[in-house]
Amino acid sequence: MKSRNIFDNISPLDHRYSLRTEKYQQYQKYLSEEAKIKYQIKVEVALVKVLAEYEICSKQVAEEIEKKSSAINAQEVYEEEKKTKHNIRALVNCIQRRISPEARPFVHFTATSFDIVNTANMLRYKEISQEVLIPTLKKLEKVLMDIALREKNTVQVGRTHGQHAVPVTFGFTMAEYVSRLGNRIKKIQENTLALRGKISGAVGAYNASSLFFSDPQEFEKKVLAELGLEAGIHSTQIVEAEYITDYIHSLISCFSVLANFSDDMRHLQRSEIGETGEYFSEDQVGSSTMPHKRNPINYENVKSMWKQFMPRMITVYQDQISEHQRDLTNSASERFLPEVIVGLLLSTNRLLRVSKKMAVDYKNIEENFAQNKDFIVAEPLYILLASCGHPDAHEVVRKLTLRAEEENKTLRELINSVEELQPYLDKFTVKQKDLLVNPEKYTGIAAKKTEDVVNYWRQELALK
Amino acid sequence: MKSRNIFDNISPLDHRYSLRTEKYQQYQKYLSEEAKIKYQIKVEVALVKVLAEYEICSKQVAEEIEKKSSAINAQEVYEEEKKTKHNIRALVNCIQRRISPEARPFVHFTATSFDIVNTANMLRYKEISQEVLIPTLKKLEKVLMDIALREKNTVQVGRTHGQHAVPVTFGFTMAEYVSRLGNRIKKIQENTLALRGKISGAVGAYNASSLFFSDPQEFEKKVLAELGLEAGIHSTQIVEAEYITDYIHSLISCFSVLANFSDDMRHLQRSEIGETGEYFSEDQVGSSTMPHKRNPINYENVKSMWKQFMPRMITVYQDQISEHQRDLTNSASERFLPEVIVGLLLSTNRLLRVSKKMAVDYKNIEENFAQNKDFIVAEPLYILLASCGHPDAHEVVRKLTLRAEEENKTLRELINSVEELQPYLDKFTVKQKDLLVNPEKYTGIAAKKTEDVVNYWRQELALK
């Protein structure tokens, strides 16, 4: 077995981040080079099984090929490739070497290399999505839902431009991410199911398979059905690029949601804000020189990973272009696609870990709210004045706000001192007047909306 | 009216390319700044209509606002903005100035600026998609379908790595783009329908509207329904970013398909290949110094436009990130989104124009095919040998090919001279032997597949 000290690897995915989670081994089962070859063998086996179904070869041949090929590993194929300079021919040779002369002709029969490569990749991306990625994202979604419901009544100042605006609740803040993450999970599900394979030969016209099958599209369909896949509508040497383009787009745009969440959490952890925190183990060193710090390193890491992987969408768009029935300028670039999936998985798992331990600092969240409490009444005041017929409500409140600042008074204090406003104020209902003195009640339907959003996505994603 | 010599503009969209098509005026109706303000007024009017429905204001007030606001233009709003330094407040002032004091309080009632801006943008993107973009793409799709069917039997050498591979037909080559473009049209349709608006106030919690409506989500729903839109599941100051992210992704990935098509057409027009051509008007100058040239400038232009607009997806992914209930670092960048739509429209129209005139050079397409005709038999030969039980078919054909090249013979000539092969050749059917001497018949099911693909997308897209 060709092995290497992992710290001699170049990619941080294969040294540092492979050690950051026990989940890495799970990813390897789909996304390593070893796994890729296992999946390619799966496709070769499916092919020969259907050949047997068509009675082109015997069932025994198919079984022999299935059984014998299961022992092949990447090392062996790579050794063979040194001679053939062609990876799938190498794999075929490795299979043929292990089987009886009678069986040999049926390996890879009528197929072109990329029938195998493309289909195997689609299959492993589909499987890791369904078996690992989506379940992990759903776990994170559930954690966010729990926090949202738990904090649905925790009043928090809403912030636009980084400035205090009107209030929300922290649960409502979290509901944003419940919704956006939920939406992306759904999109990933759809685009995963849309992944397609092909068994249509060197240029997609079923040239070789039509020598033997009256309906070669049916043959293709059966082979792919063995693997749980369907065929694309048209193919050349390759499956139409857009299936994978959409799939990676759904991953990248999901990654952006995680990055936004992380940015928000980072900022809520700023020294001056301090509304949320990451759990801090007693042994952990905050900084090599500043022992007093608690750094939002996990959220920083997710944002940073996004910066690394998001631009790779450019590669994917470029790879939509392939000359004629195919040029191979997408061959090397596509080999890096598994990294995007791993990047997203690492970040999702990281957020899962840290979100489970998310603490809200109720004292700080309240103090921050209190800071501009008095100004928060400006919005309802202006709207209520307008609704009571004040012709220039926005302007009058704007000036009042400036005056409050200059005179160092609260808006509430000023309101009653402005004679001009009294006729309008008299029309306010009790509840409306109450809001002007209790701005923390001015949270609209934040709590209800939080519940609605959680319920919507719980149902949409069939979460318990 | 503030007007300017168009050649004093900076953006090529607003000088050169605005002159390239009579369609530009159509695009302006949705995508100019003038149009944007018209759409914002539409949203303000929808809002006040529903206020009347709720009896918060009278029907007369709603009608007055609708009627009077229709005359407002961008020039006026921009003048007002110089004072307010705020674009929506400027618009509101412009409306209020034209109406009765009684009506004034109900303009923009309970709304925040971005309720209007975001919803208006979503609406105009939706409408230009449905009314202009998708119909134009469908026109192109139909032209491609026509060519595909017309040329379904025109034998063309298939090309992988830019090298001659096994044959297809030119119709099959076109069917690739029928399918990929069809697929993108469908995706654009889906993502257009998924665009969402919002009337949920400054931070999305319906703070203001809940002062007046027991079910402010219902109020939002009604306002958006007036415009033919639905509300997002959750919103802050802005609609969840992912609706627009998906929408622009579908445009960009569609653009890539056009770019790939253009690349293929460019290469098929190379001097040495010359399989297709653009119609060349007698007055047209090919090059300022080389009068004999026929340049594929339209296809080059489409590829070039793609290079300009494709990277803008990075902006869109970055704009998914907005701090807390919103920061405004997506404000200026989003203003450029209409350019992406115009870029795609210009390129689609260009391809439509040029594809209508696409000529196939049957002489060249045949001569090019003939060039490697003899080698094309290599694939069926190897597969047929394998199917007849030859244990090492691929290798034997590979060596034969090398020998053919060295001895400057055709593969067909050599086949019969190799004694070892005779027992296998004897097993070939007549039809199979026929292929070895008539490689132009080795097109698999290219013609049928072409028909299948055209029929599939005709149905899927409801094209006549």
Next chain:
Amino acid sequence: MKSRNIFDNISPLDHRYSLRTEKYQQYQKYLSEEAKIKYQIKVEVALVKVLAEYEICSKQVAEEIEKKSSAINAQEVYEEEKKTKHNIRALVNCIQRRISPEARPFVHFTATSFDIVNTANMLRYKEISQEVLIPTLKKLEKVLMDIALREKNTVQVGRTHGQHAVPVTFGFTMAEYVSRLGNRIKKIQENTLALRGKISGAVGAYNASSLFFSDPQEFEKKVLAELGLEAGIHSTQIVEAEYITDYIHSLISCFSVLANFSDDMRHLQRSEIGETGEYFSEDQVGSSTMPHKRNPINYENVKSMWKQFMPRMITVYQDQISEHQRDLTNSASERFLPEVIVGLLLSTNRLLRVSKKMAVDYKNIEENFAQNKDFIVAEPLYILLASCGHPDAHEVVRKLTLRAEEENKTLRELINSVEELQPYLDKFTVKQKDLLVNPEKYTGIAAKKTEDVVNYWRQELALK
């Protein structure tokens, strides 16, 4: 004159942002389509002047061409292009139409279109850089220098991870941007000077010009020297792409520095931080519904513009690739390059405007510093303990910090209560002990470094 309501334009540069500054007219002089044609005429004139120098035509011919061509405008060339379908041939026709039959043959003599187009673009990019962009950036640099020096002693808490770290001064904070902006100005200067032209004909081998000149490279050199340019080392139909690639890189990377500065300023303006502010005119509306807000819209705008323009570097890298002696897939995409220059100029001018009015809130900056003042002593304490021989200084301080937090005491209070530390504390100098009680003095050489940085760049950029 073909004119248009500016609000009918599509690009925000040509409506909204063209109104945001009186500088737009200055940009148009170099970067509009009208300007482009003026520059192309300049190149045609330089060419004919050198022809006269070589006595291929007479001085009178050159003068006639120079004089007559000056009246040509874009409108006229575009009209002609409708016939020729070729922009430079159209320009040549427009010139020829205005001059005597004797002069006509010498217009564009031996040149290819792109000799003119490429050289004209290089020239206008060079001139706007030297005459507008670099001077504007230098103005901003000087404003930043002034603030840095003014605030060199204003103690501010240093922040890493958004967490309070050890102190700096606000001048030192500004010095970062003095240095990074200075560095980028220098890079833009270098890359501007490196822009190159070409007069080497259709494929760069001087095919046509070598019919008439024994040393056509010398001829090229003289034509370019007329314009203040030099020739690239090699050219095909186009100048080597890397000159422009480097140039745009220097603009984009400068833009990133402005974006970073803007982010920092935005965050320092957060409601909870409030250390700096933008001047707020009394008429300005902060938000359409929340009159009390002061939003950092200018900094948000710069960040947003960066998000729009930064990804365009992908276009530039793609445009480095041109097949053989040139394909035209860079033609349309390059037409958008002026937008990048305008984007950077708009943002620089905006920052210049707002930075001139930058206010520091001394009360807040001090209060924020005070918040973690007690913990700031952790770093010097640990280092001093270590320097006095404590074997485990980092660990002991880390634990002390945790204890301080638990017991709600200051670190300073605790220090003296830990017996184990006394032998080390006794070794501290007076000045060192002083730091432990006056952490605001722990600013290292922040003030001096600020001066050094300002002086360095003042000299390096020859600023007064």
Next chain:
Amino acid sequence: MKSRNIFDNISPLDHRYSLRTEKYQQYQKYLSEEAKIKYQIKVEVALVKVLAEYEICSKQVAEEIEKKSSAINAQEVYEEEKKTKHNIRALVNCIQRRISPEARPFVHFTATSFDIVNTANMLRYKEISQEVLIPTLKKLEKVLMDIALREKNTVQVGRTHGQHAVPVTFGFTMAEYVSRLGNRIKKIQENTLALRGKISGAVGAYNASSLFFSDPQEFEKKVLAELGLEAGIHSTQIVEAEYITDYIHSLISCFSVLANFSDDMRHLQRSEIGETGEYFSEDQVGSSTMPHKRNPINYENVKSMWKQFMPRMITVYQDQISEHQRDLTNSASERFLPEVIVGLLLSTNRLLRVSKKMAVDYKNIEENFAQNKDFIVAEPLYILLASCGHPDAHEVVRKLTLRAEEENKTLRELINSVEELQPYLDKFTVKQKDLLVNPEKYTGIAAKKTEDVVNYWRQELALK
């Protein structure tokens, strides 16, 4: 030693491509995680050496630390990091554990983590550039120069728009890449030398070091000088981002030149063109089903690698932005930078291998030229007519070209039949007339220019 089957790795750099070259081990010495830690130790050692110089610790202490730390490997540091959750603190612990209690306090003395991390990275990027990358690029440059000179007189049709234009020589075609690659090598050299380190503490103000040094900038300078580096003009927790931004830009823009070269070579290898070829070993399998093909897989691979790595510049531009004295959202993303260097190295080495074996097919290059030979005279004809005073030369030649095509004659044949032209033709010199019948002589100064370009870059890059 933590080792792993290399085929269990995720990144293709760490499985497939690590096997593609014996050079991978060389890259590991600088760019693996193991190497990174070695470089970090180098920086820690340099620090303590200068402490000894300042007599803060003894020479013995410095020597002890140097000696003992040399045995530390990544495995050990990672084990320690599990406890500290901080990588540099882990390294410091590993060093301290191995040394005497007296020496311990001086490890990492006054430094912050990123003094070490940042400086170590800069150093290894600098060293691999100078010791591996630039020498490899120069080797490729020399191979390209050799081909250029060898083929300087090989007439080849010039191509613009993929259409035959006027002639060049194949040497001239290669000279383009000699020049552009030469230019990039020079840029990489400059930007490598510009890389900077820092020893300025946690926020860059030398807070800690100024406790012990009267001139902490001098101390920093000395530490960096030990490593062959200089300090940036200003730093915060990190070195100014622009040094690395420029460096990676120079790599990426160099990569684009290789990608363009590869595209050209791919197209020149098209079946219909066949002007150049890759050496084809007898064992190599062209395609798993099409044994007759010779595929330009190496050039395809380089283009594909470019598509993977070019977009990463977006990450680098994003990483220019770091909040205040630093946020850590650049930490993970920067860890991937070594991949860019490896990607460029792999592609350079691949091109070096394949270019050494580049074959020109003289028969094809001549036949392709002959194809439009007759039309090539159009350009000199038009120019010569113009120079002899024909008032409408371009137009007359354009029409003649169309007529030649219609009548299926050569332009040369037609010329003499057009009476109107005779007076002008009579003025042509013998040499000029000769060109009209021998268009292969119309190569301008292609050969001389090739020599000039090679000589220029040989000198500029000090190549033997």
